Amino acid sequence: MNSRPCIAVLGGTGKEGSGLALRWARVGFPIVIGSRDPERARHTAERLRGTVPGAELIGLSNAEAAAQGEVVVVAVPYEGHASILQSLRDILAHKLIIDVVVPLDPSNPRRYAPPPDGSATAEAQRILGPETPVVGAFHNISHLHLHNLDEIPDCDVLVVGDHREAKARVIALAEAIGFTAYDAGPLANASIVEGLTAVLIGLNIRYKGHGAGIRITGISKPAFPTHKTKDL
Numbered sequence: 001m002n003s004r005p006c007i008a009v010l011g012g013t014g015k016e017g018s019g020l021a022l023r024w025a026r027v028g029f030p031i032v033i034g035s036r037d038p039e040r041a042r043h044t045a046e047r048l049r050g051t052v053p054g055a056e057l058i059g060l061s062n063a064e065a066a067a068q069g070e071v072v073v074v075a076v077p078y079e080g081h082a083s084i085l086q087s088l089r090d091i092l093a094h095k096l097i098i099d100v101v102v103p104l105d106p107s108n109p110r111r112y113a114p115p116p117d118g119s120a121t122a123e124a125q126r127i128l129g130p131e132t133p134v135v136g137a138f139h140n141i142s143h144l145h146l147h148n149l150d151e152i153p154d155c156d157v158l159v160v161g162d163h164r165e166a167k168a169r170v171i172a173l174a175e176a177i178g179f180t181a182y183d184a185g186p187l188a189n190a191s192i193v194e195g196l197t198a199v200l201i202g203l204n205i206r207y208k209g210h211g212a213g214i215r216i217t218g219i220s221k222p223a224f225p226t227h228k229t230k231d232l
Contacts, residue, residue, distance in 0.1 A: 008069025017075030019146025034065030133166035142211035155213025
């Protein structure tokens with residue numbers, strides 16, 4: 001029996017959500033793909049199982065996925081961010097929430113367009129309330145790095161939020177799939193981390209790149225720490 005926490009990915013049929021699901025499934029986490037369209041979620045889960053045979057991957061509606069997940073990743077388009085959190089608030093209560101959503105200007109993805117709360121992560125924390133820990137992470141990781149399982153990630157993950165233990169768990173989850181992750185401070189820093197995504201998109205466009213990322217230098221930290229199940 002798998003003793004690792006079940007991870008639900010809301011919006012898991014998208015490029016970022018499915019990439020994270022694929023990476024975690026490959027290292028043994030049970031994964032539930034969530035979608036507004038359960039049939040699409042099932043097709044995505046089936047496709048990912050073809051890449052990692054034997055992985056525990058199923059597809060359900062967003063609500064069903066949220067109910068099953070101990071850890072819930074929010075990877076929906078920003079347009080549906082607030083509405084899905086409001087509709088699932090009771091189901092998500094007291095779970096660990098990882099928000100990867102970045103609000104960008106629909107007319108120009110090179111521009112960050114923060115909501116009134118200042119960031120998508122802060123918006124999620126307000127909606128879900130202080131008793132449900134929301135951690136922002138993976139905003140600056142291109143889906144290209146996630147889907148290519150032969151690639152050793154050459155970029156780092158910045159983790160933000162006001163719940164220290166929750167951030168430590170998210171750092172462990174990031175490092176479990178090959179990333180070096182750092183505690184980048186409180187929830188107030190989420191706008192900075194999310195906004196870097198717009199900068200990276202602009203760099204990709206300007207320099208005809210693919211999957212630009214960030215690296216933290218000047219800090220001595222093991223590249224690929226190993227964590228016991230209890231740490232996750």
